Amino acid sequence: DKGAYPFYMLKEVDEQPAVLRRLLQNYQGDDQQFAFEADMMKTLLASDRVYIVACGTSYNAGWIGRSLFEKLAKIPTEVHLASEFAYDLPLLSEKPFFVFLTQSGETADSRQALVKVNELNYPSLTITNVKGSTLSREASFTLLLHAGPEIAVASTKAYTAQITLMAMLADALRAAKGFEASFDMERELSLVASIMESILAEKAEIKAWIDANLMETRNAFYIGRTLDYYVSMEAALKLKEISYIQTEAFAAGELKHGTIALIEEGTPVIALVSEETVGAHTRGNVEEVKARGANAIVISMQDVAREGDTFVIPKVETALSPLVMVVVTQLLAYYTALGRGLDVDKPRNLAKSVTVE
Ligand code: M6R
Numbered sequence: 001d002k003g004a005y006p007f008y009m010l011k012e013v014d015e016q017p018a019v020l021r022r023l024l025q026n027y028q029g030d031d032q033q034f035a036f037e038a039d040m041m042k043t044l045l046a047s048d049r050v051y052i053v054a055c056g057t058s059y060n061a062g063w064i065g066r067s068l069f070e071k072l073a074k075i076p077t078e079v080h081l082a083s084e085f086a087y088d089l090p091l092l093s094e095k096p097f098f099v100f101l102t103q104s105g106e107t108a109d110s111r112q113a114l115v116k117v118n119e120l121n122y123p124s125l126t127i128t129n130v131k132g133s134t135l136s137r138e139a140s141f142t143l144l145l146h147a148g149p150e151i152a153v154a155s156t157k158a159y160t161a162q163i164t165l166m167a168m169l170a171d172a173l174r175a176a177k178g179f180e181a182s183f184d185m186e187r188e189l190s191l192v193a194s195i196m197e198s199i200l201a202e203k204a205e206i207k208a209w210i211d212a213n214l215m216e217t218r219n220a221f222y223i224g225r226t227l228d229y230y231v232s233m234e235a236a237l238k239l240k241e242i243s244y245i246q247t248e249a250f251a252a253g254e255l256k257h258g259t260i261a262l263i264e265e266g267t268p269v270i271a272l273v274s275e276e277t278v279g280a281h282t283r284g285n286v287e288e289v290k291a292r293g294a295n296a297i298v299i300s301m302q303d304v305a306r307e308g309d310t311f312v313i314p315k316v317e318t319a320l321s322p323l324v325m326v327v328v329t330q331l332l333a334y335y336t337a338l339g340r341g342l343d344v345d346k347p348r349n350l351a352k353s354v355t356v357e
Helices: 008-014 016-026 038-046 056-073 108-119 134-138 157-176 185-200 203-213 227-243 252-257 276-291 318-339
Strands: 049-054 077-081 096-102 124-128 141-144 219-224 246-251 268-273 295-301 311-313
Touching: 008 016, 008 318, 016 157, 016 185, 038 141, 038 157, 049 056, 049 108, 056 077, 056 096, 056 157, 056 227, 056 318, 096 108, 108 124, 108 134, 124 134, 124 157, 157 185, 157 318, 185 318, 203 318, 219 227, 219 252, 219 276, 227 246, 227 268, 227 276, 227 318, 246 252, 252 276, 268 276, 268 318, 276 295, 295 318, 311 318
Parallel strands: 049 077, 049 096, 096 124, 124 141, 219 246, 219 268, 268 295, 295 311
Antiparallel strands: none
């Protein structure tokens, strides 16, 4: 039931802090460690490479997972589109471990890839929101997202739940491998939940800005580097699927290699800047598009914010920045579709669960 909400999407966006806290609770172990099934941890630790396989928003979450597994647990990780993977298997390592990310657990492309993995007898984990779903039954291990039903076609809370769960898993793997923690994962995730709440409290401001900037445009771009680029991929998918504005995400450095030719007077270019080192370069790219007439919008994190940024988000640990940056972009997509009078929960031509290949 969506209660007083006009659309499920907004309800689900609002639920994210609670989902995050529920995940922290459900995977809480003793000694301030996250608890995961011993057999799964053993298999994962014995593997030499993780292959994340998924579609759509889950695929976009996979890129954040890759960064977490590699940076925190030092496990080489690759991300693959399920629809490509099943038909063009990458050269696999000696001891691969497969992670299937799927909100529904029923996506046909992902299932097809899992069938392949099972034929080859490799271990797999399905991270899903639906207990007893096909991909959960057919994988060696399952981890549940505990996000509650996601009804809107546009996936939101499943994305942040997947990233949260992978962050906890990466932290558990790090601890099991005996590496020092560079930050307290539990504390930082709790902080993320509070900051999500503070962003959600700014809806009116975000809506007003959208009404003034995104109502007329036919296309838009998201740019960022590293984690901000991966969030851009998700932000672009969200905006295009519910508002029908053609939106593309680009690694900011790639603009000058072709895409900048598309910039016209007034083209919205939304830059995500959550980190100093790469952020400074992204800002350079913002200047380049501005010089060509773009309507540049910067969403930044407090410690790297500059005068004139459109939205500034309180600081969280860099590795977890996608969890908060994405919330602004979800609201941006929501209010754009709403302002255009569209059916936010049921965009044209799309189904919630894609059960055909
Ligand atoms: O249930 P899944 O996570 O496997 O679904 C994957 C995609 O179909 C899904 O994320 C889709 O891209 C959403 N409409 C995105 O909002």
